[in-house]
Structure formats: structure tokens, C-alpha cells
Amino acid sequence: MTSHELLPLAVLASSLLPGLIIFALPEAWIGVRTFLNLFAAIAKLGLVALLLAGVAAGEEYGVRYAVLPGLELALKADALGMLFITLSAILWLFTTLYAIGYLEGAPHRSRFFGFFSLCVTATMGIAMAANLFTFFIFYELLTLSTFPLVVHRGTDKAMKGGTIYLAYTLIGGTALLAGIVWLHHLLGHTEFAHAGIAAALGPEYAGQLKIIFLLLIAGVGVKAAIVPLHGWLPQAMVAPAPVSALLHAVAVVKAGAFGIVRIVYEVYGVEFAQSLDLLYPLAIFAAVTILWGSFRALFQDDLKKRLAYSTVSQVSYIVLGVALFGPIGTIGGLVHLVHQGIMKITLFFCAGNFAETLGIHKVSEMDGAGRRMPLTTLAFSIGALGMMGAPLTAGAVSKAWLMDGATAARMDWAIWVLWTSSLLNAAYFLPILWRAWLRPVPAAWPEEHIARRGWRETALLLLLPPLFTAAATLTAGMLADSEATPLAWARLIAEREYIGQGRP
Amino acid sequence: MSMSEPLFDPLAWLILLPLAWATLAFVLGPGRGAWPAIAGLATQCWLALDLAQKVGAGGTAAHVVGGWGAPLGIDLAVDGLSAAMLLLTQAVALPLAIYARSYFKPGDPAGTWFWPLTGFLIAGLNALFVSADLFNLYVTLELVGLAAVGLVAAGGGAQQVAAALRYLFATLVGSGAYLLGVALIYGAYGTVSIATLLPLVTDDAPRLAWIAGGLMVAGLMLKTALFPFHFWLPPAHGGAPAPVSALLSALVVKASFYLILRLWLGPLQAVLPAFAWLMALLGAAAIFWGSWQAIRAVKLKRLIAYSTVAQLGYLFLIFPLLAAPGAIHAGVMQVFAHGLAKAGMFAAAGVLIKATGQDTVAGLAGAVERLPVTMFAFGLAGMTLMGLPPSSGFLAKWQIIEAALAQGHWIIAAVVLAGGLLAAVYVLRVLRQAFLMAPASATLAPVPRTLEWSAFALAAASVLLGLRGVELMQLPGAVT
Numbered sequence: 001m002t003s004h005e006l007l008p009l010a011v012l013a014s015s016l017l018p019g020l021i022i023f024a025l026p027e028a029w030i031g032v033r034t035f036l037n038l039f040a041a042i043a044k045l046g047l048v049a050l051l052l053a054g055v056a057a058g059e060e061y062g063v064r065y066a067v068l069p070g071l072e073l074a075l076k077a078d079a080l081g082m083l084f085i086t087l088s089a090i091l092w093l094f095t096t097l098y099a100i101g102y103l104e105g106a107p108h109r110s111r112f113f114g115f116f117s118l119c120v121t122a123t124m125g126i127a128m129a130a131n132l133f134t135f136f137i138f139y140e141l142l143t144l145s146t147f148p149l150v151v152h153r154g155t156d157k158a159m160k161g162g163t164i165y166l167a168y169t170l171i172g173g174t175a176l177l178a179g180i181v182w183l184h185h186l187l188g189h190t191e192f193a194h195a196g197i198a199a200a201l202g203p204e205y206a207g208q209l210k211i212i213f214l215l216l217i218a219g220v221g222v223k224a225a226i227v228p229l230h231g232w233l234p235q236a237m238v239a240p241a242p243v244s245a246l247l248h249a250v251a252v253v254k255a256g257a258f259g260i261v262r263i264v265y266e267v268y269g270v271e272f273a274q275s276l277d278l279l280y281p282l283a284i285f286a287a288v289t290i291l292w293g294s295f296r297a298l299f300q301d302d303l304k305k306r307l308a309y310s311t312v313s314q315v316s317y318i319v320l321g322v323a324l325f326g327p328i329g330t331i332g333g334l335v336h337l338v339h340q341g342i343m344k345i346t347l348f349f350c351a352g353n354f355a356e357t358l359g360i361h362k363v364s365e366m367d368g369a370g371r372r373m374p375l376t377t378l379a380f381s382i383g384a385l386g387m388m389g390a391p392l393t394a395g396a397v398s399k400a401w402l403m404d405g406a407t408a409a410r411m412d413w414a415i416w417v418l419w420t421s422s423l424l425n426a427a428y429f430l431p432i433l434w435r436a437w438l439r440p441v442p443a444a445w446p447e448e449h450i451a452r453r454g455w456r457e458t459a460l461l462l463l464l465p466p467l468f469t470a471a472a473t474l475t476a477g478m479l480a481d482s483e484a485t486p487l488a489w490a491r492l493i494a495e496r497e498y499i500g501q502g503r504p
Numbered sequence: 505m506s507m508s509e510p511l512f513d514p515l516a517w518l519i520l521l522p523l524a525w526a527t528l529a530f531v532l533g534p535g536r537g538a539w540p541a542i543a544g545l546a547t548q549c550w551l552a553l554d555l556a557q558k559v560g561a562g563g564t565a566a567h568v569v570g571g572w573g574a575p576l577g578i579d580l581a582v583d584g585l586s587a588a589m590l591l592l593t594q595a596v597a598l599p600l601a602i603y604a605r606s607y608f609k610p611g612d613p614a615g616t617w618f619w620p621l622t623g624f625l626i627a628g629l630n631a632l633f634v635s636a637d638l639f640n641l642y643v644t645l646e647l648v649g650l651a652a653v654g655l656v657a658a659g660g661g662a663q664q665v666a667a668a669l670r671y672l673f674a675t676l677v678g679s680g681a682y683l684l685g686v687a688l689i690y691g692a693y694g695t696v697s698i699a700t701l702l703p704l705v706t707d708d709a710p711r712l713a714w715i716a717g718g719l720m721v722a723g724l725m726l727k728t729a730l731f732p733f734h735f736w737l738p739p740a741h742g743g744a745p746a747p748v749s750a751l752l753s754a755l756v757v758k759a760s761f762y763l764i765l766r767l768w769l770g771p772l773q774a775v776l777p778a779f780a781w782l783m784a785l786l787g788a789a790a791i792f793w794g795s796w797q798a799i800r801a802v803k804l805k806r807l808i809a810y811s812t813v814a815q816l817g818y819l820f821l822i823f824p825l826l827a828a829p830g831a832i833h834a835g836v837m838q839v840f841a842h843g844l845a846k847a848g849m850f851a852a853a854g855v856l857i858k859a860t861g862q863d864t865v866a867g868l869a870g871a872v873e874r875l876p877v878t879m880f881a882f883g884l885a886g887m888t889l890m891g892l893p894p895s896s897g898f899l900a901k902w903q904i905i906e907a908a909l910a911q912g913h914w915i916i917a918a919v920v921l922a923g924g925l926l927a928a929v930y931v932l933r934v935l936r937q938a939f940l941m942a943p944a945s946a947t948l949a950p951v952p953r954t955l956e957w958s959a960f961a962l963a964a965a966s967v968l969l970g971l972r973g974v975e976l977m978q979l980p981g982a983v984t
């Protein structure tokens with residue numbers, strides 16, 4: 001095996017093997033488990049950095065082997081996959097740190113971190129899948145490995161959330177499988193390729209290809225929480241905060257959005273998808289989701305539920321970017337894949353901090369929280385402003401590119417959708433900030449678990465991760481035009497998808 | 505028909521060895537004979553693997569006739585299909601033997617004659633897979649059936665005896681119908697040798713051949729517990745001790761399925777395909793009915809037994825698809841997937857019942873916390889039954905769906921997809937309950953680790969096979 005084959009496998013193994021070992025660790029071996037967790041996260045980052053440097057230099061990484069005759073498990077590291085991998089690897093490190101702090105003293109940590117590692121392994125597999133068959137394997141593995149995390153607390157409420165989550169994702173998975181086998185039957189393979197593979201079939205297959213597209217998009221649309229397939233996401237809020245971070249930023253909804261990107265660009269190809277009139281309906285669905293998610297968020301008093309509806313809305317920015325036919329919209333969508341992740345993880349870390357430190361779970365309990373926990377509230381504010389698309393944040397960059405993309409695609413209504421969503425974002429985020437910063441401190445917090453020690457308003461492992469990701473939100477916004485940012489990488493991908501084919 | 509290298513020895517030994525350790529166990533007395541059985545099964549495993557490799561490497565037909573002599577008149581033949589079945593049988597039986605040794609405590613009345621009966625069962629199965637004439641197949645079928653009934657009855661309780669009697673009835677009627685069919689064939693063609701019959705039975709076969717084929721297949725359907733002939737299975741498989749349930753669900757019902765497939769592809773290929781859609785229809789009904797009953801079941805082992813009814817349904821979906829080469833591959837994969845997973849699941853259920861002291865789904869609260877290895881095993885086996893990747897059950901479903909689409913029978917693909925979702929419902933019913941917090945009053949009896957880990961090994965094998973099916977799939981290519 002050459003290093004070009006080994007590196008993608010090593011990226012998978014760097015979380016799979018530690019995960020399997022962690023399952024076997026006795027509960028009390030906290031030190032060993034923490035070491036393994038952090039070692040794995042850092043080792044993965046190192047491996048991803050190597051891979052990223054290679055891909056940037058034009059190297060090709062990949063490995064494949066036959067599961068059945070004619071059916072291959074295939075991995076490759078390309079520019080698009082690396083965008084997702086890098087995001088997940090970085091956020092995984094922060095989420096791991098946060099989870100270690102969050103779960104201190106909680107039961108079943110070996111099980112938790114074991115499935116946590118499997119989850120990230122599945123995400124890496126989704127990002128590196130070189131065909132739909134492989135994509136599906138890791139996609140379902142992600143469903144299975146997140147279920148125990150969602151129901152981790154073992155309460156009836158957790159079970160309900162977990163069951164709803166599985167009902168949606170397994171039915172979605174079935175639609176996805178149907179579409180994949182159908183396509184495999186027509187084409188004899190399902191390899192991802194620039195400009196897509198479906199165009200190879202003659203025009204007489206247009207009808208079938210449209211149905212397959214519907215099946216595939218419905219399948220991944222469940223995880224991407226496209227309305228009306230989004231019902232599981234607010235229910236899954238019963239999960240512990242690090243799991244919510246995982247669902248909303250690192251793995252699950254991202255896997256769905258990423259799947260849509262792969263299917264549109266590398267299975268159908270944008271040009272071909274456009275010629276089949278598939279992109280316009282997709283854009284409509286994305287727009288409806290953006291508005292509906294923001295609208296529903298307005299009425300949620302539960303903080304995490306409000307954030308969940310916000311995710312429903314924001315993830316469809318990515319879908320909208322993909323559906324806007326043209327390179328600029330593509331860049332906007334792809335860069336938002338990263339930016340939404342950084343901003344949303346910040347918000348969930350902070351929500352977890354409010355809950356763990358002061359027992360605050362509701363927006364109506366947020367009064368004065370900024371005085372007691374200024375750093376957390378600052379991070380939260382940055383994330384929230386980013387979501388609104390305020391200047392200097394990562395969200396502003398996404399929104400600008402998406403709007404330019406809409407103009408370029410002559411879909412002016414999309415600009416209005418984005419503006420309306422921004423207003424709605426402001427309408428549900430600003431009251432939280434106002435309460436936290438400007439309202440007086442209440443006589444007593446709902447349930448204070450962690451006392452303040454000097455400048456440390458909460459446990460250090462809970463405090464640092466959101467501060468880092470909030471800083472990243474600002475950095476990605478202010479330095480967007482420099483090299484080595486998500487934006488630069490998204491432009492590289494868009495170049496390869498559109499211009500690389502010689503058809504700007 | 506090509507004579508390859510002398511394969512005679514492993515074939516004969518695969519039958520003689522289990523007979524030998526069964527006899528030894530009988531001589532040693534009640535409850536004894538575990539170690540000879542394990543040693544014997546380990547050797548058989550190696551023999552079956554060796555045989556499978558040789559047959560697989562032979563590429564095409566590796567048909568070996570061991571002239572085992574006039575007095576007995578037994579011809580042994582092995583091709584890819586039988587090599588695969590032999591491999592599965594030994595691979596499932598060995599971990600189950602290790603499991604059973606810990607499961608039956610000394611003096612446990614349920615384990616009194618477990619080892620001799622299991623030995624005869626395995627010998628019967630192995631003989632069935634290599635028999636080359638219809639009458640010998642009948643003899644092996646009876647041997648398997650009677651040993652299985654004995655194993656079910658060994659539990660001793662009134663319910664077990666009732667279940668065993670039902671089972672006895674079903675198995676005797678089933679083999680009786682089969683025997684009648686064989687007699688008619690003999691009357692019409694004057695031979696019962698599969699190889700000799702092959703060119704004789706043609707499209708314009710006399711009505712007698714059709715009746716014979718119908719009788720044989722109907723009898724075998726009864727023995728395979730295909731819907732609506734499944735009435736005997738849930739009480740028998742649900743009531744027997746866990747290692748017995750595992751052997752029956754994983755292997756015994758597959759033997760009669762194997763025989764249907766053997767007749768279908770072999771001597772009766774001109775007659776049977778007329779029934780293809782009937783088979784598929786009953787298979788689909790089995791999937792829906794079995795799953796529905798599993799979803800409703802109160803008892804854990806009853807749930808798993810109904811799941812067997814459902815999973816057997818998939819095997820019958822392949823009959824209208826046999827024109828495409830992928831269908832038989834799909835069938836073999838499903839036989840392996842279900843065999844390994846169901847053995848693992850029944851073994852896990854045995855652990856849970858021993859620990860909680862009750863055979864109910866509701867009593868499982870807290871199992872994930874207290875018995876993580878067992879629940880992991882249950883979950884992995886469940887993954888295979890749901891057909892989720894990366895498991896062998898997933899590959900089986902993929903192959904059935906693809907074969908169905910290739911021939912335009914999208915309805916079969918739809919049944920397979922729907923069946924997966926139904927399986928998810930009953931598997932998750934169990935997992936969901938097990939994830940709940942244990943009631944404070946609940947105490948769990950300690951369980952030997954061997955039990956937990958042998959269940960885990962079987963379940964894990966059913967998943968790992970999903971990552972590498974190429975070698976196994978060479979075997980059905982070598983069907984004669």
C-alpha cells in the first residue's frame with residue numbers, strides 16, 4: 001500500500017480504533033480515556049493537515065476494494081471532501097474537550113465517547129466516500145452511532161426524541177438506498193465524478209433520473225432537515241449539549257447538506273441537473289425551509305429548541321447556494337457549510353454552559369446572564385450576530401456570496417428570502433442578547449451548579465471551546481479574502497466544478 | 505461433471521465426526537460430552553473451510569462422487585451451494601457449542617441429551633447438504649427433523665412438550681409429503697439420483713411429475729415454516745432453550761430451503777419455476793406477517809422467533825429472479841446473514857433471560873447498562889436483520905433489490921425495502937427498552953462471560969461478512 005492509499009484509511013482509523021478501545025475501557029479509567037480521546041482528536045487533525053496539504057498541491061489520494069464482485073468500497077480525498085473533513089476534524093477536537101468537561105462525573109462515559117468516536121469516523125467516511133455505495137454505508141453508520149448518543153440519558157423523553165430521530169432517518173435511508181440501487185442498476189456504478197455521471201444515460205432516461213433524484217434528495221434531505229423532513233431535529237434537543245453540537249455542526253445535518261452537494265455536483269452534475277429542471281424546485285424547497293425554520297424559531301422559549309429551528313433554516317442556505325445555478329452561489333453555499341458549523345457550534349456550547357452553570361434552559365430565564373457569565377455571553381453574541389449576517393463575522397461572508405449568486409442566477413426572489421431570514425434571525429436572537437446583557441440579574445438562578453472562580457465563570461473546559469470557535473467566527477469573517485480560509489478553499493472547489501470543465 | 509482432486513475424505517468426515525462425538529456423548533451420560541463436541545466442531549470447521557476453498561478455487565463445477573460403496577449406496581456430491589451451507593453450519597455450530605457448554609449447568613434437565621442430539625442434528629445437516637439422491641435426502645431430512653424435535657422437547661416443561669409435538673407433526677407431515685413426491689418420481693422415471701434425473705425431467709413432463717414436484721415443495725415449505733405454514737415455528741423456537749432456538753432458527757429451517765433450491769435448480773427445473781410467483785407472494789406475506797407479529801410480541805424469544813418467520817420470507821423472494829445470476833448469490837448471502845445474526849440474537853436473548861429471570865421485552869430496562877456486551881451483540885445482529893450497512897444483511901438486500909430491478913420486478917424491491925423498516929421497528933423495540941434506566945428494584949443474576957462473548961462473536965461475524973463478501977460469493981458461482 002502506498003502512502004496515498006494509507007492516508008485516507010489512517011484518517012478513518014484515527015477515530016475508529018480509539019473508539020473501539022474506549023468501549024472496552026472500565027468506567028473508572030478516566031485518565032486513559034481522556035488521553036485516548038485527545039490523542040485521537042489531535043492525531044486526526046495532524047493527518048487531515050497532511051492530507052489537506054497534499055490535496056491543495058494537486059495530489060490524489062484514494063483507496064478501494066471490492067465488497068462484492070462489482071461493488072466497491074471506495075474512498076478518495078478531493079477538494080470538496082476536504083472542506084467537510086477539515087471542518088469536522090477541527091470541531092471534533094473542540095467538542096471532545098467540551099464533552100470531557102461537560103460529562104465530568106456523569107455515568108456511562110466509556111459508552112458515550114465510544115459512540116462519539118464512531119460518529120466522527122462515519123462523518124469522515126461520508127466526506128471521503130468516492131461513490132454513492134460507500135457514502136450510504138457511512139451515512140447509515142452515522143445514524144446508528146448517533147442514536148445511542150441522543151438517548152444517552154435514558155429518560156423517557158430522551159427515548160421519544162431518539163425514536164423520532166431514528167424513524168425519520170431510517171425512512172430517509174430507505175429512500176436513499178432505493179435511489180442508489182436504482183442508479184447503480186442503470187449505470188453499473190455510482191462513482192462521484194466532476195460534471196456528474198448521470199448525463200451518460202440517454203435522454204430516454206430523463207423520467208427515471210428525476211424520480212431517482214427525488215429519492216436521493218429526500219434521503220439526504222432528512223438529515224439536512226429540509227422542510228417537511230425536519231421534524232426530528234427539534235425533538236433531538238433532548239440530547240446532551242455536546243451531542244447537539246455534533247448533530248448541528250460537526251456531523252449529522254452537515255452530512256445531509258454535504259450529500260446534497262455531492263449528488264447535485266458529482267452524480268448529476270450541475271449542468272445536467274439544470275437541464276432536467278431539478279435545481280429550481282430544490283431552490284424553492286430550500287427557500288421555504290429557510291423561512292419556515294426562522295419563523296418557527298421566533299416562538300420557541302426553550303433555548304436549544306430555538307437554536308434547532310435556527311439550524312433548520314441555516315442549513316438550507318447551503319442547499320440554496322447549491323441550487324443557485326452558477327459558481328458564485330456554489331461558493332456561497334460551500335463556504336456556509338463551514339461557517340454555519342463554526343457559528344452554530346459556538347451557540348450550542350454556550351447554551352450548554354448556561355444550562356450546566358446556572359440551570360438556564362429557557363430564553364425567558366436569560367435575564368442578566370451576561371453579567372454573571374460575560375465570556376460565554378460574548379461568544380454567544382458573536383455566534384448570534386454571525387447567524388444574522390452582521391459585518392465582520394463569517395455569516396456576512398456567506399450571505400454576501402449567496403446574494404451575489406442569486407443576482408448572477410437572476411433569481412432575485414432568493415435575495416428577498418435571504419433578507420427576510422436575516423430579519424427573522426435578528427428578531428429571535430436580539431431579544432436573547434438584550435435579556436442577557438441589559439436586563440437586571442435575578443435574585444436567584446434557576447439552578448446554579450458551578451460557582452464562579454475569579455474570571456472563570458464556569459469550568460475551564462466548558463469555557464474555552466466556545467471562545468475559540470467564536471474567535472474563529474470573527475477570523476473567518478475578517479480575513480475571508482486571505483489565503484487558507486474556508487472561502488479560499490470554496491473558491492478552489494467551485495473553480496474545479498465549473499471552470500475546471502472549461503465551461504464558466 | 506468433472507472429477508477434481510480427491511475431496512472424498514473431508515466429505516465423509518463431516519458426517520462421521522459429529523456422529524462420533526454424538527455417540528461418545530451418549531455413552532458418557534446425561535449432560536456430558538461438551539468438550540468432545542467442541543473439539544469435533546472445531547475440526548469440522550476447518551474441514552468445511554478447506555472444502556469451501558477448494559470448491560471456490562475450482563471456479564466452475566466441482567462435483568465429486570465418492571463411490572462409497574454398494575451396500576449403503578450413498579453418493580456424496582458437493583458443489584458451491586453445498587460447500588457454502590456446510591461452512592455456515594459448522595461456523596454457527598461451533599460458537600453455539602461453546603455457548604451451550606456454559607449455558608447448561610451440570611444437572612440442568614434441559615441439557616440432559618443436548619450433546620448427543622446436537623451431534624445427530626449436525627450429522628444430519630451435513631449429510632443433507634452432500635447427498636446426491638432424492639431418497640437419501642429424505643433420510644437426512646428425517647434425521648434432522650427428529651433430532652430437532654428431540655432438542656425442543658428436552659426442555660421438559662408442558663409448553664415445550666406441546667410445542668415439540670406440534671413441531672413433530674409438522675416435520676412428519678412435511679417429510680411425508682416429500683417422500684410421497686419422491687415415490688412418484690421414482691415411479692415415473694425409475695431413479696432418484698439427482699444427476700440421472702436432470703436430463704430426464706423436461707418441459708413436457710407427465711402430470712405425475714408436476715404433482716410430485718408440488719408435493720415435495722409443499723412438504724419442504726412446511727418444514728421451512730414459510731407463511732402460512734409457519735404455525736409451528738414460534739412456539740418451538742420461542743420455547744426451546746436458547747442454544748436450541750439458535751440452532752433451529754439459524755440452521756435447521758435453512759436445510760429445507762436449501763433442498764427446495766436444490767430441486768429448483770436441479771432435477772425439477774423444468775417443473776418448479778411455474779410456482780415462482782407463488783413462492784415470492786408467500787415470501788412477501790411472511791415478511792409482513794412475521795414482522796407484524798414480532799412488533800406485537802410480548803416475549804423476547806417469541807419476538808425473535810417471529811423475526812425468523814419474516815427473514816425466511818426474503819429467501820423466497822429470489823425464486824422469480826433466478827434467471828439472473830445475482831439472485832442465487834443474494835439467497836446465499838441472506839442465508840448466511842440470517843444464520844449468523846439469528847444465532848447471535850437468540851444467544852444474546854438467552855443471556856438476557858438468564859440475567860433478568862424473565863422472557864419479556866418489558867423486563868429489559870437497564871440491560872444496556874448492566875450487560876453492554878450482550879446488548880451490543882443484540883444490536884449488531886439487529887443491524888444485520890434490518891439490512892443496514894455495513895452488514896451481510898445489507899449486502900443480501902442490495903443483491904435482491906438489484907436482481908429485482910434488473911428484471912423489472914420493482915415490486916420485489918419495494919417489499920425488501922419495506923421489510924427492512926419493519927425489522928427496524930421490532931429490533932428497536934428491544935433496544936429502546938434496554939436503553940431505559942433500570943428500575944431500582946431490579947437485580948440481575950450474574951452471567952458467565954463465555955455466554956456474552958460467544959453471542960457477540962456470532963453477531964459480529966454477521967456484520968463483518970458485510971465488509972467482505974467476495975470470497976463467499978465465489979461459491980454460488982460454482983453450483984452444478
